[in-house]
Amino acid sequence: MRCDYHNGFLQVEDCDLGAIASEVGTPCFVYSRHALEQAWQDYDGAFGTRKHRICYAVKANDNLSVLKALQGVGASFDIVSGGELERALAIGAAPSDLVFSGVGKSEAEIQRALECGIGCINIESVAEVERVAIIAKRLAVQVDVALRVNPDVDAQTHPYISTGLKENKFGIPIDAAIAVYQRVADLPQLRATGIACHIGSQLTSIAPVVEAVTQVVRIAEALAVAGMPLEHIDVGGGLGIRYEEEQPPPVAELVAAMTRAIPERYTVVMEPGRSIVGKAGLMLTRVEYVKPNENRDFVIVDAAMNDLLRPSLYDAWHEVRPYAEASGGEAVRCDLVGPVCESGDWLAKDRTLAVRPGDLLAVLDTGAYGFVMSSNYNARRRPPEILVEGASFRVIRARETFNELLANERAHLIEK
Numbered sequence: 001m002r003c004d005y006h007n008g009f010l011q012v013e014d015c016d017l018g019a020i021a022s023e024v025g026t027p028c029f030v031y032s033r034h035a036l037e038q039a040w041q042d043y044d045g046a047f048g049t050r051k052h053r054i055c056y057a058v059k060a061n062d063n064l065s066v067l068k069a070l071q072g073v074g075a076s077f078d079i080v081s082g083g084e085l086e087r088a089l090a091i092g093a094a095p096s097d098l099v100f101s102g103v104g105k106s107e108a109e110i111q112r113a114l115e116c117g118i119g120c121i122n123i124e125s126v127a128e129v130e131r132v133a134i135i136a137k138r139l140a141v142q143v144d145v146a147l148r149v150n151p152d153v154d155a156q157t158h159p160y161i162s163t164g165l166k167e168n169k170f171g172i173p174i175d176a177a178i179a180v181y182q183r184v185a186d187l188p189q190l191r192a193t194g195i196a197c198h199i200g201s202q203l204t205s206i207a208p209v210v211e212a213v214t215q216v217v218r219i220a221e222a223l224a225v226a227g228m229p230l231e232h233i234d235v236g237g238g239l240g241i242r243y244e245e246e247q248p249p250p251v252a253e254l255v256a257a258m259t260r261a262i263p264e265r266y267t268v269v270m271e272p273g274r275s276i277v278g279k280a281g282l283m284l285t286r287v288e289y290v291k292p293n294e295n296r297d298f299v300i301v302d303a304a305m306n307d308l309l310r311p312s313l314y315d316a317w318h319e320v321r322p323y324a325e326a327s328g329g330e331a332v333r334c335d336l337v338g339p340v341c342e343s344g345d346w347l348a349k350d351r352t353l354a355v356r357p358g359d360l361l362a363v364l365d366t367g368a369y370g371f372v373m374s375s376n377y378n379a380r381r382r383p384p385e386i387l388v389e390g391a392s393f394r395v396i397r398a399r400e401t402f403n404e405l406l407a408n409e410r411a412h413l414i415e416k
Ligand SMILES: *Cc1c(COP(=O)(O)O)cnc(C)c1O
Pocket: 057, 059, 060, 078, 080, 101, 102, 198, 200, 201, 202, 203, 236, 237, 238, 239, 271, 272, 273, 274, 275
């Protein structure tokens, strides 16, 4: 997103971040509407005239207004839970535009999806095939399904977000796929329309994706020969983004390489999440204290691991930019840490920053897997989310109140 200094102060699009912080307080997440719409259009444009469908992966950022903006530019949605299904329905997404992924769908989640007429269920095990069939039979409906296969390809990403190796819990082993499609063909409630894979997130090279897609196409072609032709090939999530030194290829390059590997007659389905919203968001936080230490100072800010978990969970690196270009202070080596009672509560390590208490900082590239991973740990209220549109901004999720935080327990409080 456009995030530059104007007259010495940081703006998102044409909106001053200091004005946002004064109005809604810190910490808060700020998203650029233009940036997330543009990122979606980059994918859409890259496919040109190829039959395709881009299903934004809701889990990356599930704010209703974010979903609504993406729906406005033509997005379908990839969901991984009953909660995400409710979010998609809440913005008026057509159920037929939804793909339901995930390794552990419950009976209740499948039933709700079938009742509202889900577009496609991406099934991840033989047991799930049977479960979906039983529920569909009970409801007397037929449902389109794809099998998510596990191609045993190394995505070369962080182990926690690598999903395409056979030791990962995801998908049906690729060698078993044809037998499972044969089982699906015997079940009148299921109609196998596609095949899916997703080898991991924060992908920065094309080769593993093409390798996985090639294997998936091989299965699809074998199924066609066996009289079970498919209509679509779902290639999974999108590219990684540049947080620090990563060099993800341009979207157009990935799309070109994939579509070359997929025969024209298939619709290509893609489920990008991170690359749509990641660079379209930042988190604003204010410095509470600067605490000198032997090797480097602790800059204690008002945001913590409960607001942005990625550093603690994945050792993730996010650029930190001061709101005021020239703070006047002396730059020192420091760790940016939060108020939570964990040594793992840090946002950035070993940075050189000139900061004083009260200064405002922007933690960049936090639009994806940011707010969605937030929690109430240490009884902290989850932060508000703000959408910038040109020179104006609006709150798209209010900061939680202490009342909201306590309500579900107050109603059930023991007497003594
Ligand atoms: C997480 C996930 C995605 C999105 O991946 P990104 O790397 O954020 O693009 C897509 N599909 C499935 C099945 C997922 O689990």
